[in-house]
Amino acid sequence: MPSATPPAQPGADLPEHPSFLWRNPDPAAPYDVVIVGGGGHGLATAYYLAAVHGITNVAVLEKGWLAGGNMARNTTIIRSNYLWDESSGIYEHALKLWEGLEDELDYPILFDQxxxxxxxxxxxxxxxxxxxxxxxxxxxxxxxxxxxxxxxxxxxxxxxxxxxxxxxxxxxxxxxxxIAKHDYVAWGYASAADRLGVDLIQHCEVTGIETTDGRATGVNTTRGRIAAGKVALCASGHSSELAAMAGIELPVxxxxxxxxxxxxxxxxxxxxxxxxxxxxxxxxxxxxxxxxxxxxxxxxxxxxxxxxxxxxxxxxxxxxxxxxxxxxxxxxxxxxxxxxSPDASPIIGLTPVDGLYLNCGWGTGGFKATPGVGDCFAHTIANDKPHPYNEPFSLERFTTGALVDEHGAAAVAH
Structure with missing residues (x-):
C-alpha cells in the first residue's frame, strides 16, 4: 500500500483541534470492558474492540488527558526488523496495519516510509x-x-x-x-473509537481494582467506582503499580x-x-x-x-x-x-485474575507496535484467549523459561 505523504507546506491541511473530535462523557457504568490508559495502545485496543469484535460498551480511562503520557513523548520510529520470529511477527503485523491506517481511520497520521x-x-x-x-x-x-x-x-x-x-x-x-505523527495517530484512533460509541474518559485516575472470587469486577477511580465485565491494563510505565492493586507482582x-x-x-x-x-x-x-x-x-x-x-x-x-x-x-x-521486562520483550495477555488483561513491558518499542498490539490485545480480551501474535509474550513465560530475549537483538534502544 502507498504510504501517506506530508502536506506540501508545514501547517497546511492539518486536523482540527482534538477537542472537537470526540465526546468528553462522564462515566456511565457498567461497561463490558474498561481499558486503563488512554495512550496509543489503549485507544487502539478500544477501536479494534468496537470495529472488529462489535464490543462498543467500552470505556477508556486516562488519569490526565488522552495521549499525554508516553504517546506524546516518543520519537515516533516505526520498524519491524527484529531478530526473533516472535518479535518480528507482531511488529510486522503492526507495520502492515500502519500502511493502511490513514485510510482505515480516515485521518491524516503522516506515516512516512x-x-x-x-x-x-x-x-x-x-x-x-x-x-x-x-x-x-x-x-x-x-x-x-x-x-x-x-x-x-x-x-x-x-x-x-x-x-x-x-x-x-x-x-x-x-x-x-x-515515522508517523504521534499526536495524529492518537487523535485518529480516539475519534474513530468515539464514533463507534466508546467512552473516552479523561482526568479519571484508577485508585483500585476490584476483584470478586478471583475475577476483576470493576475499578475505583477519582471519579467514583466503575463496574466492568473485563478490565484491561495499558498504562505503560505505571503498569506495575496498577497490577499490584489486583495482587499481581510484575517482572518489570x-x-x-x-x-x-x-x-x-x-x-x-x-x-x-x-x-x-x-x-x-x-x-x-x-x-x-x-x-x-x-x-x-x-x-x-x-x-x-x-x-x-x-x-x-x-x-x-x-x-x-x-x-x-x-x-x-x-x-x-x-x-x-x-x-x-527481564527479556526486553512485552507482556501481553491474560493474568492470574480472571477478566483482567495485561499489556505492558514494551520498554522503548511501544509506539511502533500501536496498531498491531491494539488489534491483538482486542482479540485477546474479546475471546479470552491470546491472539497467535501475542501468545509468545504471556506472563507465564517467566515461569516456563520460554523467554524472547531481545537484548541487543533489537539493534538499538528504540
Missing part, C-alpha cells in the same frame, strides 16, 4: 547485523545489508570517515520503515527514557539513523526539527524530564555521526517512562 538504517561500528556489529538481515528475509520482512558507501548513498549527510571513534562499517536497512522495572528536539531546520535528513554503539537515533520531523533519542537511564524512576549527562552523551554521539548539525540549537528535552 522513509526507511531506517541500523548502523554497525565493529566486526561483531557486522556479524549480528547480517544475521538479523537473514532472519528478517526468512520472515518475509524487507531488509538489506549496506556497506559504508551504500549507507552514504541513502543518507548523504552521515559521516562515514574511518577516522572517528566509532567508524560506520555498514548498516541494515529496512525501506518500509519510517520503570526507567526514564530521554529524547530531545532541535530548532526547526530545512529538510536535510532523508531517513532514520540508529546506532547502538554510540547510542543515539536521529530523524527529522515533518515540521523540520531533529528528533533524537538515547538509551534508558540506568536508575528506576518516574521522572519525565531529561538527565544532563544522558543528554550530553546523546548530543556527542549525534554530532560524531552528523557534523552538519554542530551549530543547531537544542529546543527542548524530556523523558518518557518505560517499563522493561
Amino acid at each position: 522513509r526507511g531506517v538504517l541500523n548502523l554497525a561500528h565493529s566486526l561483531q556489529d557486522v556479524r549480528d547485523s547480517v544475521r538479523r538481515v537473514n532472519a528478517n528475509r526468512l520472515n518475509g520482512i524487507d531488509a538489506d545489508w549496506l556497506d559504508a558507501d551504500a549507507v552514504k548513498e541513502v543518507c548523504p549527510i552521515i559521516n562515514v570517515s574511518p577516522d572517528v571513534r566509532y567508524p560506520v562499517l555498514g548498516a541494515t536497512y529496512q525501506p518500509r520503515a519510517g 522495572q520503570s526507567h526514564p527514557l530521554q529524547a530531545l528536539v532541535s530548532e526547526l531546520l530545512e529538510p536535510v535528513h532523508p531517513t532514520v539513523v540508529m546506532s547502538n554503539a554510540v547510542h543515539v537515533y536521529v530523524s527529522q520531523a515533518h515540521k523540520g526539527e531533529l528528533v533524537m533519542g538515547a538509551g534508558i537511564d540506568s536508575y528506576n524512576g518516574y521522572g519525565q524530564r531529561g538527565s544532563f549527562h544522558i543528554i550530553e552523551r546523546q548530543m556527542s554521539a549525534a554530532l560524531e555521526l552528523f557534523p552538519i548539525f554542530a551549530r543547531a540549537h537544542l529546543l527542548r528535552t524530556w523523558a518518557g517512562i518505560v517499563d522493561v
Whole structure:
C-alpha cells in the first residue's frame, strides 16, 4: 500500500483541534470492558474492540488527558526488523496495519516510509547485523545489508570517515520503515473509537481494582467506582503499580527514557539513523526539527524530564555521526517512562485474575507496535484467549523459561 505523504507546506491541511473530535462523557457504568490508559495502545485496543469484535460498551480511562503520557513523548520510529520470529511477527503485523491506517481511520497520521538504517561500528556489529538481515528475509520482512558507501548513498549527510571513534562499517536497512505523527495517530484512533460509541474518559485516575472470587469486577477511580465485565491494563510505565492493586507482582522495572528536539531546520535528513554503539537515533520531523533519542537511564524512576549527562552523551554521539548539525540549537528535552521486562520483550495477555488483561513491558518499542498490539490485545480480551501474535509474550513465560530475549537483538534502544 502507498504510504501517506506530508502536506506540501508545514501547517497546511492539518486536523482540527482534538477537542472537537470526540465526546468528553462522564462515566456511565457498567461497561463490558474498561481499558486503563488512554495512550496509543489503549485507544487502539478500544477501536479494534468496537470495529472488529462489535464490543462498543467500552470505556477508556486516562488519569490526565488522552495521549499525554508516553504517546506524546516518543520519537515516533516505526520498524519491524527484529531478530526473533516472535518479535518480528507482531511488529510486522503492526507495520502492515500502519500502511493502511490513514485510510482505515480516515485521518491524516503522516506515516512516512522513509526507511531506517541500523548502523554497525565493529566486526561483531557486522556479524549480528547480517544475521538479523537473514532472519528478517526468512520472515518475509524487507531488509538489506549496506556497506559504508551504500549507507552514504541513502543518507548523504552521515559521516562515514574511518577516522572517528566509532567508524560506520555498514548498516541494515529496512525501506518500509519510517515515522508517523504521534499526536495524529492518537487523535485518529480516539475519534474513530468515539464514533463507534466508546467512552473516552479523561482526568479519571484508577485508585483500585476490584476483584470478586478471583475475577476483576470493576475499578475505583477519582471519579467514583466503575463496574466492568473485563478490565484491561495499558498504562505503560505505571503498569506495575496498577497490577499490584489486583495482587499481581510484575517482572518489570520503570526507567526514564530521554529524547530531545532541535530548532526547526530545512529538510536535510532523508531517513532514520540508529546506532547502538554510540547510542543515539536521529530523524527529522515533518515540521523540520531533529528528533533524537538515547538509551534508558540506568536508575528506576518516574521522572519525565531529561538527565544532563544522558543528554550530553546523546548530543556527542549525534554530532560524531552528523557534523552538519554542530551549530543547531537544542529546543527542548524530556523523558518518557518505560517499563522493561527481564527479556526486553512485552507482556501481553491474560493474568492470574480472571477478566483482567495485561499489556505492558514494551520498554522503548511501544509506539511502533500501536496498531498491531491494539488489534491483538482486542482479540485477546474479546475471546479470552491470546491472539497467535501475542501468545509468545504471556506472563507465564517467566515461569516456563520460554523467554524472547531481545537484548541487543533489537539493534538499538528504540
